[in-house]
Structures are given as C-alpha cells and as structure tokens.
Amino acid sequence: MGQLIKLENYISRYERDIFHYPGHYMRLKQENWKQLFAMWEDQREQLSLEAPSDDQPKQERFYNKWRRLFNRQSAEEAYEHQNQNENNHIPTTEAQLKQYFLDSLFPFQLNWASTTLSEMSFLDRDYQDDLTLKYFLQRFSDTFLFMYRPVFKLKNTTVDADIIMLTPVGIEVIKVVERPSEQSIIVGDDRTWYTEENNVRTKFLSPVITLNRTEKIVKSILNHNKLEMPITKVILSRTNQISFHLEPFSTRYIGKEQHENWLQNHRRLVSPLKHLQLKVAEALLLYSETVAVNRPEWEDPEETDGFVFE
Numbered sequence: 321m322g323q324l325i326k327l328e329n330y331i332s333r334y335e336r337d338i339f340h341y342p343g344h345y346m347r348l349k350q351e352n353w354k355q356l357f358a359m360w361e362d363q364r365e366q367l368s369l370e371a372p373s374d375d376q377p378k379q380e381r382f383y384n385k386w387r388r389l390f391n392r393q394s395a396e397e398a399y400e401h402q403n404q405n406e407n408n409h410i411p412t413t414e415a416q417l418k419q420y421f422l423d424s425l426f427p428f429q430l431n432w433a434s435t436t437l438s439e440m441s442f443l444d445r446d447y448q449d450d451l452t453l454k455y456f457l458q459r460f461s462d463t464f465l466f467m468y469r470p471v472f473k474l475k476n477t478t479v480d481a482d483i484i485m486l487t488p489v490g491i492e493v494i495k496v497v498e499r500p501s502e503q504s505i506i507v508g509d510d511r512t513w514y515t516e517e518n519n520v521r522t523k524f525l526s527p528v529i530t531l532n533r534t535e536k537i538v539k540s541i542l543n544h545n546k547l548e549m550p551i552t553k554v555i556l557s558r559t560n561q562i563s564f565h566l567e568p569f570s571t572r573y574i575g576k577e578q579h580e581n582w583l584q585n586h587r588r589l590v591s592p593l594k595h596l597q598l599k600v601a602e603a604l605l606l607y608s609e610t611v612a613v614n615r616p617e618w619e620d621p622e623e624t625d626g627f628v629f630e
Contacts (some may be wrong), residue, residue, distance in 0.1 A: 331612035
C-alpha cells in the first residue's frame, strides 16, 4: 500500500522526519495485519463450531474488536462506520480480508497526511471518498511514496502540482485524465488535445501543460540539492483509449489498454526504500507549502493516530 507523504498543503507526519515514518508505517502495518489475520482465523474456527443463529453476534464482536485495535474513533466516526458496515459479514476469503484491511488503513493514512503530534490541518472530507487517491494508495507497494497534488513554494508564489510518485528507482509525475468510457482521447499539440465520441471531436486543454510545469519544479529542486533521479511524465487514463503517433521523450501515455500492464510492472518491482529516494522526498517536502494550526490542548494525539502502537 503506497504511502501518502504529502496531501495538497496539509501538514504531514513525513515532512517532520522522512527517514523515520516510512519504515515506521511499514512495521505498524505488518504488525496490525498479523493481528487481524490471527483474529480472523480464530473467529472463523469458532463460527464453524457454533450454530448459525450465533453468527451475527460473533461478526459484530469481530468488527468491534478490530476497530478498537486498529483505531480509536470519535463517537461520530464510529456511528458512521457502524452504519456503513451494518450488513457486514466476516470475510470468507483472505483476499476479502486484505481489502477490508486496506479500506481500514485509508483513514489512518489521511490522518498521518494531515496531522503531526502537535499540529493539524483541516482535512477536506471529500478525500475520504477520493477513488483516485485510494487507487494509488491501495494498488502500489509500501515503498512507493506519493505526493498528491502538492503545493510548492517558489520565491514569492505558490504553484499547484500534479501527482508525484517516488519509487525506489525513479520519479513519475502523473496526470490523470479520465472521461466517460464512450469517449476516446486524442493527443494534439502542446496546447490542445481532443476527446472524440461518435466522430465528434471536442477540444480540451492539453494535460501536458501542468505535467511539464510539475516536472520543471521537481528538476529545479533536485538540481538545487545536487540530487539525480530519473523523471518520467505519465498521462494516465484507466477509462479511455489514448490515440497518439509518438510519445515525447521521457513521457508515457497510459490508456485503458496499457493500464493493467503498466500497473503490474510497478507491482512486480520488489525493492526496499532507498536512501536516495528518501533524500529526494525530503527535498521536495522542504519546498512544499504547509498550512496548519496547533492541536487543541485537550486533544490526546494518541487518541487520533489510528494505530494503537503509535
């Protein structure tokens, strides 16, 4: 599961210590997965020995115990979670359990991407249902670090950037361009691209414009810090075919026909976190804008951090 090291201009645990939190997150995740898996196996064994009428109380105890283990929720969050999962059954397969685990991790990741032990940013609740953000965090490895639409400070101005994915072997600057599946995307010039449906073309602003701007920012920060790492620009559409004649240098067009292969190639990359990768992340975070306030004095950070092993 990819790590969200920066979300817009929110304060992030990672910008406080990029050399500590990625490894810390991976250890916590592994510990919690082992506990959940052991609970799941134990619960399934107990259910198999009891009458069907006893299933619902057992299922409720399983989810309540896991939520207490995994994160200490506010009363409002617990109520919403209960309503969303009132018809839940204990996962019957390990794959279902893994998806449940990933979904449970997502609020924790948002928390680490918007708070530290002493400060907090006001998180837009829309991010809790952001399927694109979930895609990047749930489909890639723990060693992939994501900056999701970060805001960079450049001299006396700020600049919104595209998605930045830091892998152990390189940087990918990603622009997601997705339209209704009936449409196809046609690559045009540096200013204008097109969508086409039923032989009718419609213009839209080329996504390469912001992609080039983000690449330029990343390169300038790396150069200033005497760091070198390959950068690839990616136009990604999981829902549309992208028609083009030739990809520019260091640029990939990933349409729906190329998406699965592109994704699996990344998932097959087995590599630990690299020191250079963390140095690059540190430099990018240093030039990112952060807007935050002090946490209320009465708030206990351990009550909102997600993992109880914080």
